[in-house]
Amino acid sequence: MKKAYYLLLLIATVFSCKNDTKTNGKLNVVTTTTMITDLVKNIGGDAINVQGLMGSGVDPHLYKASEGDVSKLTNADVIFFNGLHLEGKLVDVFEKMEGLGITTVALAEKIHKNGLIGSENFASNYDPHVWFNIEYFKEFTKQVTNTLSEQDPKNKALYEANEKAYLSKLDKLEEDIKGTVNALSEEKRILVTAHDAFNYFGRAYGFKVVGLQGLSTVTEAGVQDVQKLASFIIDHKVKAIFVESSVPKRTIEALQKAVKSKDYEVIIGGTLYSDALGNAGTPEGTYLGMYRYNIKTIVKALL
Structure with missing residues (x-):
């Protein structure tokens, strides 16, 4: 309870000092996993500022928000995370961010439930590791593009061009993977x-x-x-x-x-x-x- 109270107090304190002016006139975007960070950078390019919370080798199942993370999140215009309880220890934080009016997008939770693999091990009741289906990562790509375009319409053409280029790379990846797997x-x-x-x-x-x-x-x-x-x-x-x-x-x-x-x-x-x-x-x-x-x-x- 003390930790939860401290976190709420920290969020309130940081948010009260939030600067509403975008850094360099660009959207401030915060991401969680490295996969999502890489995707958002590919779509946003130089038009956005991206800060990823997690680095190489970091386990999202066990990751807890630091004071620095809370500062990044409360000063974000958009937050992209996986969802489906992958970042299980950050769920309360994301809910608080949404309550503060920050755009938060749980990418995996936008995928139709019929395509998800069920699991009793997660509060979401679904396996959250959806990025290993390339078709689902294409859906991530489209969601990121749509969100950035809505939040920053002046750069919509740039985001859509980057989306087209990246989807083409994902198509090629899918083709290559199938060819490699066929050897087994x-x-x-x-x-x-x-x-x-x-x-x-x-x-x-x-x-x-x-x-x-x-x-x-x-x-x-x-x-x-x-x-x-x-x-x-x-x-x-x-x-x-x-x-x-x-x-x-x-x-x-x-x-x-x-x-x-x-x-x-x-x-x-x-x-x-x-x-x-x-x-x-x-x-x-x-x-x-x-x-x-x-x-x-x-x-x-x-x-």
């Missing part, structure tokens, strides 16, 4: 990772996806979870398992040891980017580069 036979399309971030990817490209920790990293995997998955790996002759950049690798290492104790060898096929992109300035620091890196890593290890 259906029986080898079993993806074992630290947590279930890849279900939308699996559904799109015919992979059976199994995560050691389930959909959220909030809950630790137990001994029984490890042993059960070890047996699954042996039964299905899985060649490789994968670490995730935003999840400690000790859980996958424990799984590898459990498999070895049953006289079967499984390799760690590499590190995948799941809830965060790679370092800024690298190919993996973009959504397009991250996706290409992931699929090449997966297919190479499982062939």
